[in-house]
Amino acid sequence: MPLLEIxxxxxxxxxxxVLEDFSMSVDEGAIVSLIGPSGSGKSTLLRVLMGLLPIxxxxxxxxxxxxxxxxKAALHALRAEIAIVFQQYNLFQNMxxxxxxxxxxxxxxxxxxxxxxxxxxxxxxxxGLADRLRAYPDELSGGQQQRVAIxxxxxxxxxxxxxxxxxxxxxxxxxxxxxxxIRELSSDGITMLIVSHEMGFVRKLSSKVVFMAQGRIVExxxxxxxxxxxxxxxxxxxxGKILRH
Amino acid sequence: MSISIYDARLLLTGLxxxxxxxxxxxxxxxxxxxxxxxxxxxxxxxxxxxxAALYGYxxxxxxxxxxxxLFLVFFVSQSVNADLPTFAVALLTLCLIATAYLSEIIRGGxxxxxxxxxxxxxxLNFSYWQALRYVIVPQAWxxxxxxxxxxxxxxxxxxxxxxQIGVMELTSAGKVLGNKGLPSMLVYGMILLLYFVISYxxxxxxxxxxxxxxxxxxx
Amino acid sequence: MTLQFRxxxxxxxxxxxxxxxxxxMAVLAFVCGMSIxxxxxxxxxxxxxxxxxxxxxxxxxxxxxxxxxxxxxxxxGLPEVGVILPPLAAVLVGMTFNAGAYLCEILRAGFLSLRPxxxxxxxxxxxxxxxxxxxxxxxxxxxxxxxxLSNQFIMMTLGTSMASVxxxxxxxxRTLSLGADTYLSVEAFTVAAVLxxxxxxxxxxxxxxxxxxxxxxxxxxx
Numbered sequence: 001m002p003l004l005e006i007x008x009x010x011x012x013x014x015x016x017x018v019l020e021d022f023s024m025s026v027d028e029g030a031i032v033s034l035i036g037p038s039g040s041g042k043s044t045l046l047r048v049l050m051g052l053l054p055i056x057x058x059x060x061x062x063x064x065x066x067x068x069x070x071x072k073a074a075l076h077a078l079r080a081e082i083a084i085v086f087q088q089y090n091l092f093q094n095m096x097x098x099x100x101x102x103x104x105x106x107x108x109x110x111x112x113x114x115x116x117x118x119x120x121x122x123x124x125x126x127x128g129l130a131d132r133l134r135a136y137p138d139e140l141s142g143g144q145q146q147r148v149a150i151x152x153x154x155x156x157x158x159x160x161x162x163x164x165x166x167x168x169x170x171x172x173x174x175x176x177x178x179x180x181x182i183r184e185l186s187s188d189g190i191t192m193l194i195v196s197h198e199m200g201f202v203r204k205l206s207s208k209v210v211f212m213a214q215g216r217i218v219e220x221x222x223x224x225x226x227x228x229x230x231x232x233x234x235x236x237x238x239x240g241k242i243l244r245h
Numbered sequence: 246m247s248i249s250i251y252d253a254r255l256l257l258t259g260l261x262x263x264x265x266x267x268x269x270x271x272x273x274x275x276x277x278x279x280x281x282x283x284x285x286x287x288x289x290x291x292x293x294x295x296x297a298a299l300y301g302y303x304x305x306x307x308x309x310x311x312x313x314x315l316f317l318v319f320f321v322s323q324s325v326n327a328d329l330p331t332f333a334v335a336l337l338t339l340c341l342i343a344t345a346y347l348s349e350i351i352r353g354g355x356x357x358x359x360x361x362x363x364x365x366x367x368x369l370n371f372s373y374w375q376a377l378r379y380v381i382v383p384q385a386w387x388x389x390x391x392x393x394x395x396x397x398x399x400x401x402x403x404x405x406x407x408x409q410i411g412v413m414e415l416t417s418a419g420k421v422l423g424n425k426g427l428p429s430m431l432v433y434g435m436i437l438l439l440y441f442v443i444s445y446x447x448x449x450x451x452x453x454x455x456x457x458x459x460x461x462x463x464x
Numbered sequence: 465m466t467l468q469f470r471x472x473x474x475x476x477x478x479x480x481x482x483x484x485x486x487x488x489m490a491v492l493a494f495v496c497g498m499s500i501x502x503x504x505x506x507x508x509x510x511x512x513x514x515x516x517x518x519x520x521x522x523x524x525x526x527x528x529x530x531x532x533x534x535x536x537x538x539x540x541g542l543p544e545v546g547v548i549l550p551p552l553a554a555v556l557v558g559m560t561f562n563a564g565a566y567l568c569e570i571l572r573a574g575f576l577s578l579r580p581x582x583x584x585x586x587x588x589x590x591x592x593x594x595x596x597x598x599x600x601x602x603x604x605x606x607x608x609x610x611x612x613l614s615n616q617f618i619m620m621t622l623g624t625s626m627a628s629v630x631x632x633x634x635x636x637x638r639t640l641s642l643g644a645d646t647y648l649s650v651e652a653f654t655v656a657a658v659l660x661x662x663x664x665x666x667x668x669x670x671x672x673x674x675x676x677x678x679x680x681x682x683x684x685x686x
Contacts, residue, residue, distance in 0.1 A: 050368055052364060052367065052368065076370055079367075079368060079369070079370045080370060083368075083369075084368050086361065086364070086365065088361050090359075090361040090362060090364060090365035091365075092362065092365070092366075092379070092380050093362070093384055094380065094383035094384050095379075103379060104369045104370070104371070107375065107379065108369065108370055108371055108375060109370075152369075156369070304661075305657070305661060308618075308622070308660065308661050308664040308665065309622070309657045309660045309661055309664075310622040310623065310624075310625035310626075310636065310660055311622075311625075312625045312626055312628070312629075312636055313625055313636055313639070313653060313656050313657050313660060314657070316636075316639075316640070316649070316653050317650070317653040317654065317656075317657060320643070320649040320650045320653060321650050323649075324650055398528070402528075402529065402530035402531070403530070405530035405532045405533055406530075406532060406626065408532075409629060416530070416532060416533055416536070419533065419536065420536075423540055428544060429536075429537070429540035429541045429544055430537065430540075430541035430544055430545070433533060433536050433537035433540065433541060434537065434541075436533050436536075437525075437529045437533055437534065437537060440528070440529045440530055440533060441525060441528050441529050444528040444529065445524065445528045448524075448527075448528055
């Protein structure tokens with residue numbers, strides 16, 4: 001049974017449909033990447049799944065149970081299982097690095113402080129920022145902030161990690177460190193749903209790649225299938241364009 | 246035609262009354278203004294009539310002269326027959342007006358916080374109040390403090406109008422001394438100086454705070 | 465508490481006349497204040513240290529003391545040195561004194577917002593001195609200052625209400641008289657409040673419209 005299952009999802013902005021007939025499943029331990037041109041609805045999908053945007057039609061199943069986005073308690077429970085890292089990192093500007101990572105487990109979830117502190121230290125060491133615990137976000141580079149955001153997401157021990165174009169807002173020389181962090185984490189077996197433009201990264205890391213355009217899925221397959229032997233013309237077109245450089 | 250100790254005491258009482266009106270009025274105004282600002286920034290549909298009412302309230306008390314509001318509250322309190330001391334009437338009016346102005350300032354501060362902060366908080370399962378308390382309000386302070394200090398300075402000057410309904414504050418003290426026969430230029434010059442002495446340090450404080458808080462922070 | 469608005473509303477021409485006087489006062493004080501403000505701002509920019517310190521003292525003093533007391537000073541003080549002004553004139557002088565200081569600050573902020581880079585760019589593109597001022601500096605400065613100037617004008621219009629203290633028959637003064645005559649002060653001041661609200665909304669709307677059409681400044685209505 002897949003961890004996350006999406007069936008016939010439809011979402012729109014006013015009269016404009018941003019997601020249509022969307023069906024996809026994410027197995028436990030899998031790394032699923034969404035690729036496609038801008039405006040294809042990739043980031044919208046993540047936001048819809050997090051309950052940040054409304055659904056018109058269709059269903060989302062987590063661990064076999066249907067998610068009722070209108071029910072506050074269900075939404076709360078869902079957000080406890082999925083953690084998202086944003087393109088703009090969105091670190092809490094008024095808190096230090098360590099506080100950013102610790103605040104949600106301690107204040108919101110009310111986990112014991114000692115355990116949270118230990119776990120937070122582990123995570124920050126993992127992402128390579130153990131020496132900047134007391135720094136504020138505006139003292140860090142974009143790459144460093146994004147790594148803190150990853151640690152913050154993982155502090156909640158989520159079942160799935162959503163990564164929404166996490167390197168898109170970074171200077172080129174900082175992209176590598178963030179991708180490296182994700183590569184290391186993938187070896188821990190965390191389930192991930194990634195939206196990215198970094199094709200080399202997607203190709204090497206993913207277990208499944210989904211190509212989207214205009215709110216619909218065009219083709220799904222392994223990285224080898226999508227990048228080396230695409231079936232659809234549109235996929236071929238897109239892959240050809242991006243892999244040229 | 247000399248200034249006696251009683252005159253000095255009168256001025257001091259007046260000064261203290263002015264300060265009391267300003268501090269209490271602004272303090273209460275800030276607390277109520279906070280509540281109003283939070284109500285006005287919610288998006289819940291059920292709260293729409295309340296939001297509209299508060300919008301009207303803020304508009305009204307900022308677009309009507311202080312003196313008119315003061316007289317209105319004064320005459321209403323008179324007809325309701327409360328033997329309300331004029332100090333209380335003035336204080337009530339001041340609180341109403343301060344709430345209207347400060348809620349606008351606070352609302353501006355809350356709305357200046359980038360929406361990404363809200364999104365991150367909600368995604369991490371913060372409740373609305375938790376997001377406000379831990380993330381939004383701490384960041385909104387930076388934007389709230391300079392105009393709030395500026396408002397406080399303006400507010401101190403507005404308390405002078407309370408003299409018109411009989412409150413014994415600094416300006417009234419000046420009128421009394423003037424009526425006693427002391428030269429008006431001297432009396433009112435002194436009153437102006439006293440207002441200056443309490444306002445100017447605050448103005449400087451506000452400018453200092455503005456400079457210190459103007460650190461650019463990314464999102 | 466039953467309210468009788470009819471006797472008050474019947475006097476609408478009387479009240480409206482007061483409102484009109486308030487507006488006239490505000491406009492006059494604004495225009496005179498602008499003249500003073502312009503001179504002061506220019507002096508602050510170009511004059512030697514001593515006049516500059518004097519202007520700074522004036523601005524600091526006038527913006528940190530209440531307008532009411534400033535007018536009291538003039539109203540009761542001037543006759544003592546032999547200058548006898550009718551109440552309206554004394555109030556207008558006081559308002560101008562106060563406005564001049566605030567407007568000087570606004571104008572100064574406007575001048576200081578000019579960036580040398582913008583002017584250099586224009587100069588390099590071959591603009592003459594006059595063209596520079598008219599086509600680059602003035603629009604930019606107006607955009608920066610317009611909201612503050614509009615706000616100042618609205619505040620001054622509302623500020624005319626303190627003229628009633630000195631017997632001037634503007635809106636607040638007339639409301640006081642009417643309230644006293646009819647014993648319906650609550651109703652009178654309610655109507656006055658509404659009138660002031662309407663005046664300030666109309667003024668705001670007009671100014672926003674003017675800003676949009678003439679200076680192409682886009683601002684929110686309220």
